[in-house]
Amino acid sequence: MELKIYKDHNELSAAAADIIFDCVKNKPEALLCFATGDSPKLAYQLFVEKAIEESLDLTGCFFIGLDEWVGISPDNTGSCHWYLNEYIFKPLNIDSSQFHLFNALAKNEEEECRKMNKLISTNGIDLAVVGVGMNGHIGFNEPGTDIHSLAHAAELDEITRTVGQKYFENEVTITKGITVGLKQLLEAETLLMLANGTKKAPVIKKVVEEDISVNFPATLIRQHKNGFLIIDNEAASELTTEAK
Numbered sequence: 001m002e003l004k005i006y007k008d009h010n011e012l013s014a015a016a017a018d019i020i021f022d023c024v025k026n027k028p029e030a031l032l033c034f035a036t037g038d039s040p041k042l043a044y045q046l047f048v049e050k051a052i053e054e055s056l057d058l059t060g061c062f063f064i065g066l067d068e069w070v071g072i073s074p075d076n077t078g079s080c081h082w083y084l085n086e087y088i089f090k091p092l093n094i095d096s097s098q099f100h101l102f103n104a105l106a107k108n109e110e111e112e113c114r115k116m117n118k119l120i121s122t123n124g125i126d127l128a129v130v131g132v133g134m135n136g137h138i139g140f141n142e143p144g145t146d147i148h149s150l151a152h153a154a155e156l157d158e159i160t161r162t163v164g165q166k167y168f169e170n171e172v173t174i175t176k177g178i179t180v181g182l183k184q185l186l187e188a189e190t191l192l193m194l195a196n197g198t199k200k201a202p203v204i205k206k207v208v209e210e211d212i213s214v215n216f217p218a219t220l221i222r223q224h225k226n227g228f229l230i231i232d233n234e235a236a237s238e239l240t241t242e243a244k
């Protein structure tokens, strides 16, 4: 894994946007797996701007959503569905045949997971863009998730339930998530993890300096041969000098 520290959220987002852009440019049929949340939002906006400016051909690539809150409608502005539509698919005019998102309202969650697994096993993920939760989760791979997990629905950790309220205009009950699994993320050709701000500083310290363990899933990125942990100075502020 490579650790890259930038001045601020703008700079780290510009660097991440370039990596996404180059991935599609170099492999027009790339399979891209995108997280939602605050960390990658600006990177996506900058990627969209650059893709439009430079007329990047996106007609051959395919997008999958990393995860979704089970039971939350796609119209809800806190859903991952809404976010990816709003920040990526709509502005880039991506046809619905070019993306697949978990259906959070599906009665049969196993079937939802099977569909996602099939897609990933056919192509393999070229680039996964993820954030890191306050409990070290990646997607909804909560602490203690099996390292060999494929797509699965999971009970959400207390921290995820509490922190997750920030995405919703009105309070919601979120108890379960559905997510691409750790094995699939660790097998992605490139794994990009973004974090910014002082509130992520203690989390990043653990990601970089604690033992690699599923108890803090984000530490697993250190085993990825093409993993990039892209953070800003604030998120890096608790790292020991040697780690930097």
Ligand code: F6R
Residues within 6 Å of the ligand: 034, 035, 036, 037, 038, 039, 040, 066, 067, 080, 130, 131, 132, 133, 134, 137, 138, 139, 140
């Ligand atoms: C969202 C997701 C989550 C977030 C994580 C960090 O799709 O997969 O794992 O990436 O909770 O969220 P932010 O970026 O809002 O701090």
